[in-house]
Amino acid sequence: MKNTYKIIGLMSLGLLMMSHLQAQTDWGITAEQKAEELKIPFTEQNQEAGLAIFEKSCKACHSKTEIVPKNQRQLPLAPNLGCQVFQSTHTDGEIFWKITNGHIASGMPPYGTSLSDDDRWKIVSYLRTLYADYQPPTNAGEVPAGPPAEKFTGTIKSIALSLDAQTHKITAKLDAVDAEGNPAKAKNVKVSIYIKRQFGSLLLGTIKTNDNSVAVVECPVEIPADTNGNITISAAVANSSAYTSKEVKYGKKLVWKNPLDGNHLWAVSAKTPLWLKITYLSVVLIVWLVIFWSIFQLYRIYSLRER
Amino acid sequence: MSDIKNIDQKATFEKIREDLLRPIKTRYWGYNAWIVGLIVFIVIAFWAYSIQLNKGLVVTGMRDYVSWGLYIASFIFFVAVALVGMLISAVVGLLGQKWIIPVGRIAEMIALAFVMMAGIVIVVDMGRPDRLLNVFLHFRFQSPIFWDVTVVTTYVVISFLLLFLPLLPDLGIMRNHLKGDVPKWKWNLYNILSLGWVGTPNQYKILHKTIRVLLILIVPVALSIHTVTSWLSALTLRSGWDSTIFGPYYVTGAFVAGSGAVLVAMYFIRRGYSLQEYITEYHFDKMGKLMVLTALVYLYFNLNEFLVPAFKMKTADSHHIHTLFTGSYATMFWLTQTFGLILPIILGLFKKMRKPFPMMLIGVSLVVGAFFKRVIIVVPTLIHAYLPMQNIPKEFHEYNPTGIEITITLGVIAIAVLIVSILAKLFPVIPIWEVAHEKGVDIEKDL
Numbered sequence: 001m002k003n004t005y006k007i008i009g010l011m012s013l014g015l016l017m018m019s020h021l022q023a024q025t026d027w028g029i030t031a032e033q034k035a036e037e038l039k040i041p042f043t044e045q046n047q048e049a050g051l052a053i054f055e056k057s058c059k060a061c062h063s064k065t066e067i068v069p070k071n072q073r074q075l076p077l078a079p080n081l082g083c084q085v086f087q088s089t090h091t092d093g094e095i096f097w098k099i100t101n102g103h104i105a106s107g108m109p110p111y112g113t114s115l116s117d118d119d120r121w122k123i124v125s126y127l128r129t130l131y132a133d134y135q136p137p138t139n140a141g142e143v144p145a146g147p148p149a150e151k152f153t154g155t156i157k158s159i160a161l162s163l164d165a166q167t168h169k170i171t172a173k174l175d176a177v178d179a180e181g182n183p184a185k186a187k188n189v190k191v192s193i194y195i196k197r198q199f200g201s202l203l204l205g206t207i208k209t210n211d212n213s214v215a216v217v218e219c220p221v222e223i224p225a226d227t228n229g230n231i232t233i234s235a236a237v238a239n240s241s242a243y244t245s246k247e248v249k250y251g252k253k254l255v256w257k258n259p260l261d262g263n264h265l266w267a268v269s270a271k272t273p274l275w276l277k278i279t280y281l282s283v284v285l286i287v288w289l290v291i292f293w294s295i296f297q298l299y300r301i302y303s304l305r306e307r
Numbered sequence: 308m309s310d311i312k313n314i315d316q317k318a319t320f321e322k323i324r325e326d327l328l329r330p331i332k333t334r335y336w337g338y339n340a341w342i343v344g345l346i347v348f349i350v351i352a353f354w355a356y357s358i359q360l361n362k363g364l365v366v367t368g369m370r371d372y373v374s375w376g377l378y379i380a381s382f383i384f385f386v387a388v389a390l391v392g393m394l395i396s397a398v399v400g401l402l403g404q405k406w407i408i409p410v411g412r413i414a415e416m417i418a419l420a421f422v423m424m425a426g427i428v429i430v431v432d433m434g435r436p437d438r439l440l441n442v443f444l445h446f447r448f449q450s451p452i453f454w455d456v457t458v459v460t461t462y463v464v465i466s467f468l469l470l471f472l473p474l475l476p477d478l479g480i481m482r483n484h485l486k487g488d489v490p491k492w493k494w495n496l497y498n499i500l501s502l503g504w505v506g507t508p509n510q511y512k513i514l515h516k517t518i519r520v521l522l523i524l525i526v527p528v529a530l531s532i533h534t535v536t537s538w539l540s541a542l543t544l545r546s547g548w549d550s551t552i553f554g555p556y557y558v559t560g561a562f563v564a565g566s567g568a569v570l571v572a573m574y575f576i577r578r579g580y581s582l583q584e585y586i587t588e589y590h591f592d593k594m595g596k597l598m599v600l601t602a603l604v605y606l607y608f609n610l611n612e613f614l615v616p617a618f619k620m621k622t623a624d625s626h627h628i629h630t631l632f633t634g635s636y637a638t639m640f641w642l643t644q645t646f647g648l649i650l651p652i653i654l655g656l657f658k659k660m661r662k663p664f665p666m667m668l669i670g671v672s673l674v675v676g677a678f679f680k681r682v683i684i685v686v687p688t689l690i691h692a693y694l695p696m697q698n699i700p701k702e703f704h705e706y707n708p709t710g711i712e713i714t715i716t717l718g719v720i721a722i723a724v725l726i727v728s729i730l731a732k733l734f735p736v737i738p739i740w741e742v743a744h745e746k747g748v749d750i751e752k753d754l
Binding site: 272 | 447502
């Protein structure tokens with residue numbers, strides 16, 4: 001009898017687990033959807049736009065994308081999408097529809113309503129940059145005309161940062177040398193510009209330098225500054241040690257009010273709230289006046305003694 | 308006024324006087340043994356206290372989390388019992404109840420002794436009693452502890468006055484009639500304390516007026532002493548303490564504890580001094596009814612105090628309530644609620660139970676229950692800290708009072724009982740003049 005229960009229990013447990021596994025693997029993607037290919041050109045522009053969306057909408061769960069042969073990461077539970085097994089076993093359409101429909105049982109929310117088709121394809125195109133063997137489809141729309149942007153190959157020496165309080169623009173000018181060590185213009189170099197906040201840096205943007213090696217980003221007006229009215233801006237160039245930070249007068253000066261100023265319940269005795277002091281002192285005074293009056297009555301009784 | 312009536316009055320008064328002064332004149336072996344026993348116990352407690360003073364509070368069961376233990380529980384207990392002076396003399400007395408006359412002074416003696424010990428036990432709880440003066444030097448108006456120091460001091464003074472003032476006519480009588488019957492120093496004491504009382508109408512007028520004013524004054528003072536004591540806990544966010552009804556909860560609990568203490572004292576004083584004629588079964592009946600009334604009010608507050616959080620079961624509260632109802636404090640909790648509240652109410656409803664002996668037993672049950680109820684109020688809350696309790700020694704998680712701590716606590720209780728015992732032997736426990744007045748003797752004459 002006991003064994004029967006055990007067997008039934010184990011069987012139901014097994015069934016439960018199987019149904020769960022089934023649910024985990026079934027994303028409800030049709031063969032037709034699976035066969036779809038990237039619907040936008042596989043260009044740098046789209047890849048970068050995809051990265052921006054990825055950082056905003058996906059990174060919170062999926063964390064960093066690292067190119068690894070096999071996903072060995074325990075946490076976070078959401079897989080590392082740079083994993084080559086994932087890349088090689090998924091078609092473009094499969095990735096797209098997983099983003100679109102999501103899978104509540106395994107924790108992936110659907111993005112079909114919050115991100116446009118174009119945005120989701122941009123994410124796919126970004127993810128494909130992590131797969132060296134990827135063959136972009138040939139009929140994926142028109143590639144913008146003109147020659148591809150030339151890449152800067154020299155070395156960034158330093159960055160000069162400046163903030164114009166009138167135009168609210170932060171300008172980062174790069175000082176660079178080419179491969180031979182001669183001064184050169186650093187064009188199309190990505191510069192990330194930040195403002196220092198309490199627990200980290202706020203990225204204002206990652207901008208490419210123009211012909212004059214200058215990257216410009218807009219600085220938020222009225223951004224909270226420190227108690228001296230200063231903010232610290234910084235700039236860094238990807239794949240380079242160039243970094244600079246600078247304190248500038250800008251933003252809304254922080255006015256810090258010391259909670260110990262004024263009369264409070266939590267302050268020292270000298271800073272007792274007036275109502276409390278008055279209440280305490282008047283009650284004590286009244287009660288003790290009556291007590292002293294009573295003691296005086298004892299004296300009166302004493303003075304009435306027989307002499 | 309006719310002569311016969313005068314003689315009659317004189318005879319009545321002489322009998323009352325003799326009856327009530329007899330305990331002061333007579334030596335009782337039982338009483339002496341009782342005092343010696345108490346003193347021996349107190350000496351042992353002092354020895355225990357010297358160890359605590361020498362080694363610090365580490366000899367107690369108190370640690371970082373449970374930093375209030377038996378001492379603070381007995382502080383609340385002492386304040387609670389002391390409140391009975393106000394209940395009997397002021398609340399019931401001002402309502403015009405005549406039956407409290409023979410009981411009133413016992414209540415006042417208990418009140419004075421216990422409220423004094425409430426102050427002492429705080430010093431005992433201090434690891435550095437030499438820094439006691441800092442409480443007064445570096446006080447904060449905003450601190451409930453400072454308010455408590457204020458009200459306890461005030462209550463001591465008013466309790467003393469309310470014991471001393473009604474004693475004046477009796478002191479005059481004792482000065483006039485005890486010369487030669489008592490040792491010289493005792494008579495001198497009575498002589499000085501009587502403040503030259505001769506019982507002129509003017510003296511009586513001043514006396515009545517002053518007592519009346521003080522009786523009115525002690526009502527708010529007594530209410531505030533125990534309300535402020537409850538605020539020491541209730542003004543925090545700790546579950547089990549964070550309660551809006553803690554003030555009345557404490558006050559009503561105090562009335563129950565005090566009634567119990569008075570019942571016990573009444574019984575032993577009546578037996579020991581053979582005062583059956585003055586403290587009659589009628590008085591036990593009345594006290595029993597008063598006890599049931601206060602206990603019913605306290606039951607009502609208990610219902611509120613536990614049902615309301617238990618219905619909602621906020622996370623922290625649920626830890627606390629489960630500890631009390633089914634956890635490590637369940638036995639103590641249910642025993643306390645049963646013997647300190649439910650049973651006394653049920654038994655007190657029966658006339659047969661409102662006789663001296665059963666009432667005394669119920670009184671003991673109430674007092675013991677009241678003490679453990681204070682432990683339950685103080686300790687389980689401290690065991691559940693809001694801060695994570697990690698990487699701390701095992702004994703920090705619980706509170707087990709040590710032998711030294713228990714000895715000191717019992718010693719402080721013994722001092723309170725000793726003070727009551729000495730007061731009850733040194734002065735008439737029943738006011739002679741008030742009883743005489745009740746029996747129709749014209750006391751406003753120099754007798």
